[in-house]
Structures are given as structure tokens and as C-alpha cells.
Amino acid sequence: MTAAAPPPLIDLRGITRTYGTGEAEVRALDGVDLTIRQGEFVAIMGPSGSGKSTAMNIIGCLDRPTSGRYLFNGVEVAGLDRDQRAILRREYLGFVFQGYNLLPRTSALENVELPLIYKGIPRPERAARARAALARVGLEGREGHHPSQLSGGQQQRVAIARALAGDPMMILADEPTGNLDTHRSHEIMQLVVELNRTEGMTIVMVTHEDDMAAYASRLVVFTDGRVVSDRTTGA
Amino acid sequence: MLRETIRLAAQTIARNALRSFLTVLGVVIGVAAVIAMVTIGEGSSRQVTASVASLGTNVLMVRSGGRFMGPGGERMRAPAFTLRDVAAVAELSSVGAVAPIRTSPQVAVYGNANAATSVTGSTNAFLTVGNWTIASGRAFTEAEEDSGAAVCIIGQTVRSKLFGRSNPVDTVIRIGKVSCTVAGLLEARGAGAMGQDQDDLVVMPIRAVQRRLAGSPDVSSMQVALAQGVGTERGQRDIETLMRERRRVAPGSEDNFTVMDMAQIASMLSSVNNVLTGLLSSVAAVSLLVGGIGIMNIMLVSVTERTREIGIRLAVGATARQVLTQFLVEAVVLSVIGGVIGVATGLGIAAIASGIMAIPFAPSAGIVALAFVFSGLVGVLFGYMPARRAARLDPIDALRHQ
Numbered sequence A: 001m002t003a004a005a006p007p008p009l010i011d012l013r014g015i016t017r018t019y020g021t022g023e024a025e026v027r028a029l030d031g032v033d034l035t036i037r038q039g040e041f042v043a044i045m046g047p048s049g050s051g052k053s054t055a056m057n058i059i060g061c062l063d064r065p066t067s068g069r070y071l072f073n074g075v076e077v078a079g080l081d082r083d084q085r086a087i088l089r090r091e092y093l094g095f096v097f098q099g100y101n102l103l104p105r106t107s108a109l110e111n112v113e114l115p116l117i118y119k120g121i122p123r124p125e126r127a128a129r130a131r132a133a134l135a136r137v138g139l140e141g142r143e144g145h146h147p148s149q150l151s152g153g154q155q156q157r158v159a160i161a162r163a164l165a166g167d168p169m170m171i172l173a174d175e176p177t178g179n180l181d182t183h184r185s186h187e188i189m190q191l192v193v194e195l196n197r198t199e200g201m202t203i204v205m206v207t208h209e210d211d212m213a214a215y216a217s218r219l220v221v222f223t224d225g226r227v228v229s230d231r232t233t234g235a
Numbered sequence B: 001m002l003r004e005t006i007r008l009a010a011q012t013i014a015r016n017a018l019r020s021f022l023t024v025l026g027v028v029i030g031v032a033a034v035i036a037m038v039t040i041g042e043g044s045s046r047q048v049t050a051s052v053a054s055l056g057t058n059v060l061m062v063r064s065g066g067r068f069m070g071p072g073g074e075r076m077r078a079p080a081f082t083l084r085d086v087a088a089v090a091e092l093s094s095v096g097a098v099a100p101i102r103t104s105p106q107v108a109v110y111g112n113a114n115a116a117t118s119v120t121g122s123t124n125a126f127l128t129v130g131n132w133t134i135a136s137g138r139a140f141t142e143a144e145e146d147s148g149a150a151v152c153i154i155g156q157t158v159r160s161k162l163f164g165r166s167n168p169v170d171t172v173i174r175i176g177k178v179s180c181t182v183a184g185l186l187e188a189r190g191a192g193a194m195g196q197d198q199d200d201l202v203v204m205p206i207r208a209v210q211r212r213l214a215g216s217p218d219v220s221s222m223q224v225a226l227a228q229g230v231g232t233e234r235g236q237r238d239i240e241t242l243m244r245e246r247r248r249v250a251p252g253s254e255d256n257f258t259v260m261d262m263a264q265i266a267s268m269l270s271s272v273n274n275v276l277t278g279l280l281s282s283v284a285a286v287s288l289l290v291g292g293i294g295i296m297n298i299m300l301v302s303v304t305e306r307t308r309e310i311g312i313r314l315a316v317g318a319t320a321r322q323v324l325t326q327f328l329v330e331a332v333v334l335s336v337i338g339g340v341i342g343v344a345t346g347l348g349i350a351a352i353a354s355g356i357m358a359i360p361f362a363p364s365a366g367i368v369a370l371a372f373v374f375s376g377l378v379g380v381l382f383g384y385m386p387a388r389r390a391a392r393l394d395p396i397d398a399l400r401h402q
Helices: A052-059 A082-092 A108-119 A123-136 A152-165 A182-199 B002-015 B017-055 B083-091 B125-129 B142-147 B156-163 B206-214 B232-246 B262-305 B307-315 B320-357 B365-391 B395-400
Strands: A010-019 A026-036 A041-045 A067-072 A093-096 A170-174 A202-206 A218-223 A226-232 B059-064 B095-110 B113-122 B134-137 B151-154 B172-175 B178-186 B201-205 B221-226 B257-261
Touching: A010 A052, A026 A052, A026 A226, A041 A052, A041 A182, A052 A170, A052 A202, A082 A093, A082 A108, A082 B320, A093 A152, A108 A123, A108 A152, A108 B307, A123 A152, A152 A170, A152 A182, A170 A182, A182 A202, B002 B017, B002 B320, B017 B262, B017 B320, B017 B365, B059 B232, B059 B262, B083 B095, B083 B221, B083 B232, B095 B125, B095 B156, B095 B206, B095 B232, B113 B125, B113 B156, B113 B206, B125 B221, B142 B201, B142 B206, B151 B156, B156 B178, B156 B201, B178 B201, B178 B206, B201 B206, B221 B232, B232 B257, B257 B262, B262 B307, B262 B320, B262 B365, B307 B320, B307 B395, B320 B365
Parallel strands: A041 A202, A041 A218, A093 A170, A170 A202, B113 B201, B151 B178
Antiparallel strands: A010 A026, A010 A067, A218 A226, B059 B221, B059 B257, B095 B113, B095 B172, B095 B221, B134 B178, B151 B201, B172 B178
16 A cells, blocks of 8 residues: 555445336436545535435435445445444444434433444443533533523534534534524534534535535535536635 | 443333333233232132141041032932931041031021021031131030030121120020020131131031921031041041942942042142132233233334434434334333232232132242243333334434424
């Protein structure tokens, strides 16, 4: 092995994803090529039905492409089965969703601990790491609060802390500010940008808001299951 | 990891306390019913043994007819015994005492009170053979026995029905159409081998019953106490030889009477008891099955309700096996909790019932352990399907679920 550049973190080659068969076949992704390097902050935009969420699910190993190759950090993962993909998500990926997706009636700390439980990390270490993650998103002192006792912005911070707790290589954010007002949205985006800038965390974010996409360093636009625009932005 | 899962399951169950309780009610009832049945059954089995032992192990029952009674059987055609038969048995060297028995169902009346009871015609030997003690008053005199005088000795139940707490001795009561003086009152004895009330009896001289109540000189059976140091086998043989001769049973043909020792009677009663216990327990076990279906139903509802939660868990990296384990453990913890409550309830019911039925309370560790194992099995069996459904959910669909 030479000291060549490391492989891209995400390398999609000719990815297609179809639902249904025959007449009813729907082609959600139609030959997508996309490369994302370590440390990038990529925003994915596009009208609804353009395939951006499908692409996100495939990048996040929640879904499997119908055809094409997906190299994650140089390793082929397109053919992995359910449990192998689960382990991949557990070890390398963090998710942030539009609806926060926290467990109800469960404290912030326990929510953040969740991925660590499945990693098999012993209780004391788990709690310490979850506390650190909560501190990182500015939620010290809220460890015992349940989601219903937190504002939307705070809930999303808990979700980000949960994504960070497992020490992932990449965070996938699906409309992370979709449920928040403008002020909170910008606060969340500042947190995300900071993670990207100071810690070099790779971030892939789906959004349909231009001012949120503006925080990213690269903008990928999907239309009809294809990448129609891919450019580095000012940031 | 498993401890973690059990803790998680306990939390989830506690959060839905009322629903969890209603869910396990089926298992609770099933386990409680089985435990109560078996415990009460065991208690009454011990009661049989104890009450037979109280009669004495060297007591034989001699009945007219074949061993297996039934309509149209030998017993119908077999002649009854007579008092001369009783006297002949008493002559045997292996025999200590013989009580002739002739019973007649009658109503005893005193003032406004009456008591439907069974009148036993016998002699003082009845008291000896049956180990009865006289609490107050006296036994029969020889003259009363010989003449068939209208006197009686009554049991505690009859006494309390007719006299309440007052002393019945020397009072005149009416039995059927016969006026009869109470000579004595028996000590209380409690429930008998089949749960019957042993104190519900009136003893009269057998001649009085034959002449005044039954209207025939028949003796229906004999209770024989063997002489000291005589084994039941020898006693049985002596009586059989004597009775075959007296009843002119041809050699080679079957006895038209039956001699049973109390051990045989005990084992017969015990086996009847065991069959009944088994039967009732299996009916009770059916409700365990119903309880299991209840758990399955609620677990299925729970999986649907918690689809989003399952989606979150899958997204952060839970494997199918981990989700399956979580729901399976939840079902098992639920049903084992049901088992614990059921065992406690069942033992409680058995303790109260044993008190009322005056039988020993006989809990068995084996059946309690079995109940736990069974309720755990019910959880695994009926929790598996819902758990597998949860584990097979697609993370994307599950996350989208509202």
C-alpha cells in the first residue's frame, strides 16, 4: 500500500433503487454517482419525489440499492444483509431526523445512551459518554428531562447528542430543522457547522430550505432520481 | 446485555402498570387455580390418610356383597349379616371387638329444631373400634343394648343443630317416630376422609334401629378391631374362612361379602381423590392457555404502538436479534410476574379453603416451581410471534409510522 489519498467515505456508483415491479415499477434513483470525502458538509436538495430521501436511506444503510455499488470507506456495503447493516450503522453512523425521534417517557440521558447499549458498552462508561455528548450540544443539567419537558430545539440537540455518542464517522441529518422556527433552526445549524469545522465531522444533510443549505460547503441537487447539480459553495 | 434487557422490560411494564396487570390476569387466574387445586387435593389426601389412621390400622370393614359395588352386582343378591354373624366373628381369637352397623337416614327433632342425620345402629363396640370418646353423659348399658332401648348418643353437629350450646344429656328427642333419650355426647372429630362431617351422627342400640326404624333384623356391615398383635392379613383370612362357612359359599365360588382393611380403603379414597385433583387441575390449566393468548394479544398491540420506537432502535443499530430479545423478555417477565401473583393467590385460596374444609394446608415446592416454569414457557411461546414481528420491521417504514 502506498500512502495515497484515503478512499472517499462515501462512493456511490450507478446506484438505482426501484419499488414495485412491472407496470407499477417506480424508479426512485436512476443511476446516481456521488462521492463524499471525510470532513465534508454536504447539503442535498431537490423537490419532493426527486429521490433525495431514498439516497439518504441508502447512504445511511437503512435501505439497499437495487443495483450499483456502494463503497463505504473503501468497503463494498451494497450487498450487506439487515443485521450487517445494523452493525454498520451502530459503529459508524449517526442519525438526526426531522421529528427528533426520541423515545418518549425516557430521559435525555437514556436516549443518548441508546446506541451505546447496542454497542455493548458497560453502564458507567455509557453514562459518562452520554453526559459528555449532552454537554457538547449545550444540554448540561438537562440529563434527567424527558422529551416532553424539552423544547423542540432542545429535543433536536438531544438527538444530535445521541448521534454523536456512538463516535460515528458521519452524521446523516434528514431535514433536521424542518420542525423548528427560524431562530432555533439557525441555532441548530450553528451547532452542526461547529461540529463540522472544529471536529471535522462529515455531515450529510437533506433539506429543502435554501438558508439552511447555505451552511453547507457543498450542495447536491436531485431531480427525478438523478444528481443534476453538484457544486462547492462559498463556505 | 440480558440484565439490561430485563431491566428495560421491567421499566416498560411498570410504565403501563394497569394494562400490564390486566394482561397477566389470565396467567394469574390459571396459575392460581392450578396451585389451589393441587394444594387442596394434597391436603385432602393427607386428611384421608390421617382419618384412616385415627380409626386404627388394625381395623377391618366387613361388608355384604362383592368388592365392586354397583347396580345389579353381587351385593344386590348377597344376604345381609345377622347379629349371630357378629357374635361368631367376635368369638374368633384374632378379633378384639366387633361393631355391627345398621344405618338409617332419619330426622332428629327437639322443640322447634330439627336435623337431618344418619342414625347408626350399633353397640358400645362402635365407640371402641372407631376410637370415639364420650364428652359428656355415658355409653349404652348392657340392658339397653339387649332390649333395644330408645336411647342414643349424639355427635357434636347434631347437638349444635338441636341444642345449640346447651347440654343435651338426659333430654328426650324424637328420631323419626321414636322418642329417644340422649344418653351421651361424643367428642368432636371434624371432617372425614371424603370431607364428610364425621360429627353428624346419632348412635342407637342396633336392636332399636332394626326394630323401631328399619323394620328388619339385617346388619349391613361390621367394623372389626383385631386383637393386639394380630396382623391384618391373618385377621382378614380368619374372618373370610368363618364367613364363607357361615354363609355356605361353595368352594371355588367367589365370596359374597368383602373384608377390607383400612389401608386398602385409604388407598382407594386417595386414588379417587387424585383423579379428581388431576381433572380439576387440567381444567384450570386451560385458563393458563387463555392467559397466554391474552399476553400474545397485548404484545401484538404493543408492537404496533411502539413501531416508531422499534424504528429508532433499529436506526441506531439494534440488530433483529436484539429487538426480538427485548420483546420476548418483556413477554416472559410479564408472564412470570403473573406466575408469582398466581402462586401467591393460589396458596392464599388453598390456605383459606383448607381452613374451611378442616383439612391440612399442604403446599408443595415442586408444584410451585412447576408453575413458575410453566408461566415462563407461556411467555416464550406466546411472546415469540409478536417479538418476531417487531424484529422484522423495516427501519424506514417503522420510522415513518405515526
